[in-house]
Amino acid sequence: MPRATSDAKLLIQSLGKAYAATPTNLKIIDLYVVFAVATALIQVAYMGLVGSFPFNSFLSGVLSCIGTAVLAVCLRIQVNKDNKEFKDLPPERAFADFVLCNLVLHLVIMNFLG
């Protein structure tokens, strides 16, 4: 098994090295996604602990986090220069889409929050 552990260690190290080369703006988006998902997880843990009584509040809280995470992933796809598909799309335009979608998402979330 020590070989497998060292293999895994090697794999993670290479992954870390490769990720270090990622542009900073993509790293920011990644961090944002991790932040959103972590917040959602905390809410799910709370729900598991005390029950889902104001179910709409729970749903809107979790879906707000998941939704914004998904939107951030979409933004990351469009901003990434390695994706030739979105070569012609300026990142500013992608960011504008991200802001607009977030505003619409949160309008619905607020309406549902109760």
Next chain:
Amino acid sequence: MAGRRPAPAALLLLLLAASFAPISSAVRPVSDAHRSAAAELFAPSADGSFGDLESTYEAVRTFQILGLENYKSLSGKACKFAAENLASPGSTAKDLFHAVRISGALGCGVDAGVYDGVVATLKAVIKDTNSLLEFYYSVGGLLSIKEQGHNVVLSDAESTFHAIKALSQSDGRWRYDTNSAESSTFAAGIALEALAGIVSLADAEIDSSMMAVVKNDIMKLFDTIKSYDDGTFYFDEKHVDATEYKGPIMTSASVVRGVTSFAAVVSGKLNIPGEKILGLAKFFLGIGLPGSAKDCFNQIESLSFLENNRVFVPLILSLPSKVFSLTSKDQLKVEVTTVFGSASPSLKVNLVQVLGSDSKVITNENKELQYDLDNNVHYLDIAPLKIDVGKYSIVFEISLQEPEHETVYVTGGRNTESVIVTGLIKVNKAEIGISDNDAGTVESVQKLDLLKDTKVSLSANHLQKLRLSFQLTTPLGHTFKPHQVFLKLKHESKVEHLFVVPGSARQFKIVLDFLGLVEKFYYLSGRYDLELAVGDAAMENSFLRSLGHLDLDLPEAPEKAPRPPAQAVDPFSKFGPKAEIAHIFRAPEKRPPKELSLAFTGLTLLPFIGFLIGLMRLGVNLKNFPSLPGPAAFASLFHAGVGAVLLLYVLFWLKLDLFTTLKYLGFLVIFLVFVGHRTLSYLSSVSTKQKTA
């Protein structure tokens, strides 16, 4: 058990009382009952006054007509009150009118000088006004002063007469003033009274053609009279929603006052049908004891005008008692009096017809009632009429003996009165027994005496029948069918069963087949008390008898048999307060402890802090933020706009509704799109420049 006894007896009495009630409210002349009612309604307040001038006059006048002495003690106060108003320069014609009439009714001594001033004031009002009420008050005041012995003459009577007449309408009703479009029956009454007053006050004869026109108006007014189908007539406004609506009592009273006053001053007789005058008298007497002081005054004063008027004096036929007992050989007594109960002129009363309760003619024999001069009563023995017990309508015919009275009095010819004839009902051939279902077996029959409580003791099982039969005969030997014939079986456990005993032409007979009744009896075996109730309004010996008891042997109750209902301990307890209804609300959801929730709220902030730390580790900076003042301003505005939208969302969550939010959001989004486009296109151009550079 003894405690339950009064309930059915009380019920029986209640039913008897209810069956008497409708016919006891018939027309009777004014009596002492009216006097005590009036004394109660016009009770002076603690300081001895009757309220305002109008109420004081109404009280004083009512007491005067009814001959009540108790107002004499209060007359000093009322006179002073009237004198104050007479002397006051600020008094209106209405105040003066009532004050003068109070003085007249009480005989207060008023200085001639004061009256001279009042006369001058009222004459000035007459000269200037065109309102019917002002005319009425002024003329009424002047007339009352004249009646108190002062010399009052209206010099321009003819023109005043014309001024009032000008307000009349083609249908006999009057308007209140020249500007008003509404015409009113009440106004017609006061106009006629005012015209009569002018005729009395005039220094010269009023043009007889004008009088004839007014007479004609009265005819037309009486064409609008309304009636009930029992011969009662009354006046009411055509449109009850009119602004000055007074109600039928005040309207009728006004017309009666006006017409009788006018009839008193006009030469010749008014051509009004006598039945309408009689109908009006019946209307006012039919009120019975009035409920308010105003109604009392109008009723009593109108009747006093009808009591002695030049059109027709109504004579009222009434019965002192409406219940006649065959047992005590009551006489049928009839009074014919004026509305105030004074004796009528000599006349004959004939009984012409007796109708049964179903309008069947019992007898058409014409019998003259004898006259008892001392008591002013016409009477007839009812025994020779061969009338049985029951309810009847008796038709009387009144005929005046002196032909010249025909033009003075009105009797209405035929009068119908409903009466009850009561008597002792004989109960015969009462038998009770138990028989077996197959007819062959011998019955055990016992004779009963229903005139007293009996104590039979019977026993039966569910295959047998209980038979009860008896006969009811009237004093004349006919079968009598009372309103109520009930047999009651009461179990030891107080479960009761009530059966109606059906009656045939010969007898009343009930057969209780216990086989068909076991379910209704809830399979309750044991001792049942038997009670028989026979009652009717015309039956003098209505009874509720205990017959004895019955031991009933019923089969065991099967599984699904209905349970007997729970018996209330006290029959009146069902009218007591009901148990409080407890409302059940949805149980609140279980909520976590507050600390836990707050801890998790803090916990959700942790990823955000992690996010900020991560950003710092990545070395994020704001170097890309535009440095030129124009783009920098747009960039700041863009961020402020996004912040504003988020703030709006928070407000939406806290207090705004969706529509308000969307309204503000619309403005914010337009702004945001504009500044966002400027900012991002600037950033875009900078980055492309960098790339190309």
